[in-house]
Amino acid sequence: MSVHVEQEPTTSAPVPVAALEVRGLVKHYPGVKALDGVDLVVRQHEVLGLAGENGAGKSTLLKALVGLVRPDAGEIYVRGELVKLRSVVEAADHGIGMVFQEQSLVPNLTAAENIVLGSEGAGVRRGIYRWEAMRRLAQEQLDKIGSHIDPLARTDTLSFADRQMVEIAKVLRIEQRSQHPPVIILDEPTSVLESKEIETLFEQIRRLREFASVVFVSHRLDEVLEVCDRVTVLRGGQSVGEVATAGAVPRELHRMMIGSTGSDDHYHENAAAPVQAEQPRLSVRGLSGRSFRDVDLDVAAGEIVAIVGVHGSGREDLCRALFGAEPTTAGEIRMDGKLLDLPGTRAACAAGIGYVPAERKTEGMVGPMSVAENMTLTKQKARCSGPLVAPRKQAALVDSWISRLSIRTPGRDTAIQRLSGGNQQKVVLARWLVGGDIRLLLLDHPTRGLDIGARSEVYRLMRELAGNGVATVLLADSLEEAIGMADRILVMNDGRVATEVACPNGGKPSPLDLVKEMV
Template sequence: MNTVVPALALSGVSKHYGQVAALRAVDLTLARHSVLGLVGENGAGKSTLISVINGTVLPTDGELRVNGSVVAPGAPLAAARAGIATVFQEQGLVANLRVHENMLLGRERGFARAGFLGTNATAALARDVLNELGIAIDPMAVTGDLAFGERQLVEIAKAFALGRIYPVEPIVLLDEPTSALSDKETQILFNSIRRWRDKASIVLVSHRLSDVFAVCDHVTALKDGTVNGHWAVADATPDMLHEAIVGRPRSAGYYKESEQREDLGEIVLDIRSLTVPGQLRDVSLSVQAGEIVGVAGVLGSGKTVLGNAITGAIRPAGGEISIRGKRLKPGSRSDALAADVGFVPAERNIAGVIGMHSIEWNLTLPSLRSFRFGRWPVLSAARQARVTDSWIERLRVRTPGRAVQIRNLSGGNAQKVVFAKWLARGIKVFVLDDPGRGLDVGAKEEIYVLLRDLARQGVAIVLISDNLPEIIGLSNRIITLRSGAISAEINAPAHDKPAETAVVPHMV
């Protein structure tokens, strides 16, 4: 086969949604057997581009060629036959099916034609693909029993399984696969990608520039729906990419250390001997007004469970949680809400926002009680609209207006709405689990500014994260969790931040 013909070539691709130009005359090439990084701000058009390539979105204009041949636009089956497989930004696995059933879901006929029939054959095929990718997951496991990151790996294996049906080399499109993965799972994925590079061509969307440098050969930056730069990774630097993505150079003091509050107030959140069988052991922690306490730990360390327990999303078996001296009812989300505890959970599409509702509704829902006329419980529509608009502006949510349904926002912009709904309400305690997930480098920085503002106003903040630079940069104090128990407490004053190497040994 002619090796100079690229695996994928897009020319002049545009996509308009009403007034919104999601893509404008995009040209893009993916060289055969290479990995192309696709980067850009929230709403830049990355997911739209992925959807145009896999045929689920019909472009307004433009042409797509696979191995030199034109593929019909807006035709998912034609794209699949050309070998294009996608791992979407939002997970699409069915929880009560087994792993191997999910891996061929929607492709049953193709598998049957390729000669794979019956449970044994599909399970064997699934095992084979998982093995080849180096993913240690049992194809017979029930998908819903797997951890979030493991389900993401199954999605990835599902995309690669497509290469077994159609006799073409797969072109695998990965839309932010690493944002839901721990460091360890990210390494598994990258090893899989390196192994597959001789048999496939890959597009990887990511907000982590470190992903680009770890595994990509080339990188294309999108900005406002157009291509704003293309490089061989060997010729690119993080600063160049940052500027192409955000449109301005990366600021020194990304984590706003100089604005860290050192004069803390009274204890706001007090946790005593919190226990969740098998997940948390005797965790005690207090957080003062204006303080940011970072919680670091590997997957399964209990850090997500801790966030869920503080906010009433799960009911601990023992221990107590008080807010300003008042005890919370264990496992009661409404009691935590009444005590002004805000929560940005790890799995935002489940617990964060309601997709079919508008931005305005999602943003003002937790604060409805403040939209009264005096004593009258009447909503002031005008005020609700004003508040929504001000947050859209402040967080730069890319949208034509407040009435837009959340599901029509880009992934990162939907997350900004999750933040805004708490900021609009006024809270005393803010628990955030992986707040940077899915946010572009500029939006992250905006969130960091907001967290510093909240701290200045006296909010007690618990920051759960996988991202060590973020935890170290933002926190006054860091606790590490290991097997459900606190393994260390490390001070992190603005003028004397600990090194990552001082934190990691307490996590593993």
């Protein structure tokens, strides 16, 4: 006789609703399919990394998530609810906020005004600012990220790194604005931060995970793996896979991003040219300026000299002074033995000096102008016959450099602002090459915001220029970049050159060797 035991029905635990979900997102631009059916899931209380080469669709996707771009097809769900995000305000009302790589601050307002803009609360009464209340509201956000910025300082007086910290503090105000657990998007938030500031930011991201979800975008794959729980990879406007960060390595993400394992010689050190050291191409003696003093510097033809230092060390102002963009108070600059007078940037260009600025969007290019116009801005003679522009001559010149540098653009007449960051940087670099008369190239963070593939292309071009005798001064984006690319490294500390370190192949210094002299 068998006994039937009635089983209780089994129930599975409900699957938590995703904080944010994207299904089949599509976006076309003229000649470009920026998004081609992208899927993305951001779980509650996680940090999701988003990786991909420049032009993979990351920026377009992020803009769609904060209401700046309207997709042509696809759906966006916030906590399971289908939403139409038609503006940044609507996105914020749903708890979605973003720290923009290109910054979105109003320069003539104070840091406090920018931080509370649109959600002033107690900071405004009857249409009148209550400055002390506004300062307290802003200070509360700045304290979260360990920033010592004066909330009442005008934003345009702050450094780029400090403005980035204001951006981060601003987006954290979404906690007060929305009734929902927020989704915070961080687009390249570490691109201009020093190591201590990066660690402070990572601590803040870990705090955010407790009550929010975070989308973290960085071209520094080691950062992505350190701070994220999962990584979704885009390639060619499509989602090509995801990987859990536990146990993952940068090479795995790189393979997914470009479809191959990539080169072991990331810095193209095997292509390093011998230095032509008969006479320094650039010779600087006792140069002093606003934030640097008594600087001596020699750079030979074909040599790459990197200058490293913490924020405020004076290296950025030194680089600008060598281009005539900052005044000097003492010292001399010689090029091939000839004393230079650099009252402005025009004189520097005439002397064969090129400069790629750190702030590409605001100083390195004119967004609405075409690729061709941006590429020939400083080399008018190269595109002219007599006093007039020769369209065919310009077209042939520009097309040759587009091909040579593998610039991905629908055409030479495309506005440069429509290109990805890596391709914009190639155009900015090409500007100094089209005339064929460049002797000294000043590179201020030339790989900032570029993916690993685009960085490698910039490094290859630097090696090629050095082989052609161009002297290069590099303000590197990281110590590893400086060590990998430089023949010599100068360490600046408090406006002075603290030490000089040789970087021969097979005898490279370690980052720790440099840090000891930087602080």
